[in-house]
Amino acid sequence: MFYEPKKADHGLPHDPFKSCVVPRPIGWISTLSRTGVCNLAPYSFFNAISGRPPMVMFSSIGYKDSQRNCEDTGEFVVNLATWDLREEVNQTSFSYPSGVDEMAGAGLQPAASRIVKVPRVAATPVALECIYWKTIELPSPVAGARNGVVMGEVVGVHIDEAILSEGRIDISKLRPIARLGYQDFCVVDEVFTMPPPTLNGVG
Numbered sequence: 001m002f003y004e005p006k007k008a009d010h011g012l013p014h015d016p017f018k019s020c021v022v023p024r025p026i027g028w029i030s031t032l033s034r035t036g037v038c039n040l041a042p043y044s045f046f047n048a049i050s051g052r053p054p055m056v057m058f059s060s061i062g063y064k065d066s067q068r069n070c071e072d073t074g075e076f077v078v079n080l081a082t083w084d085l086r087e088e089v090n091q092t093s094f095s096y097p098s099g100v101d102e103m104a105g106a107g108l109q110p111a112a113s114r115i116v117k118v119p120r121v122a123a124t125p126v127a128l129e130c131i132y133w134k135t136i137e138l139p140s141p142v143a144g145a146r147n148g149v150v151m152g153e154v155v156g157v158h159i160d161e162a163i164l165s166e167g168r169i170d171i172s173k174l175r176p177i178a179r180l181g182y183q184d185f186c187v188v189d190e191v192f193t194m195p196p197p198t199l200n201g202v203g
């Protein structure tokens with residue numbers, strides 16, 4: 001089959017696009033509003049986009065509180081979404097009115113960050129403190145709606161040493177969750193190793 005997204009002529013009961021780019025890691029973004037209210041929401045249009053310096057992005061479909069807070073305060077934290085925290089991750093996608101502390105709303109404890117003022121989720125084993133870099137506006141089919149990719153530089157990395165084995169992050173202890181299409185998620189709990197390719201025995 002073939003379809004054109006602008007025509008939505010796939011003939012399927014649900015738009016299949018999000019199932020064509022899978023799995024998508026989930027950036028669980030904490031921010032502070034200008035008045036200091038804590039906001040927390042999952043974004044699966046999220047990824048690391050560079051390593052030196054480490055940079056991350058999330059994409060906001062519509063102008064949401066996380067984007068506004070990043071732009072207003074210049075800071076955010078990426079909390080790793082894990083199997084153990086799956087219910088809380090989902091709960092924080094609820095559209096609370098601005099002004100509600102969403103970390104408290106999901107029954108989560110905050111932990112202080114070291115460099116940025118934005119708190120991290122105490123229960124997550126990995127958190128990335130970020131300084132907002134810039135937003136790239138994306139097109140939107142909805143007149144007046146603002147879609148944007150928010151980018152930031154990672155300036156501090158928290159890792160709970162309990163998830164390390166022999167000095168490496170142990171995925172079987174971390175158990176990150178990721179987003180599939182529809183209402184589906186997956187958990188990463190199987191790893192395989194593949195050495196880099198060689199040509200005529202030369203790497």
Ligand SMILES: Cc1cc2nc3c(=O)[nH]c(=O)nc-3n(C[C@H](O)[C@H](O)[C@H](O)COP(=O)(O)O)c2cc1C
Nearest residue numbers: 041042043044045059060061064065066093094095
């Ligand atoms: C797993 C998951 C992933 C999501 N990914 C995105 C995303 O990439 N972009 C987006 O705009 N909304 C996404 N959402 C919806 C937002 O989390 C939701 O709109 C939330 O209320 C936004 O909160 P905020 O206004 O506090 O930023 C996602 C929801 C879930 C459950």
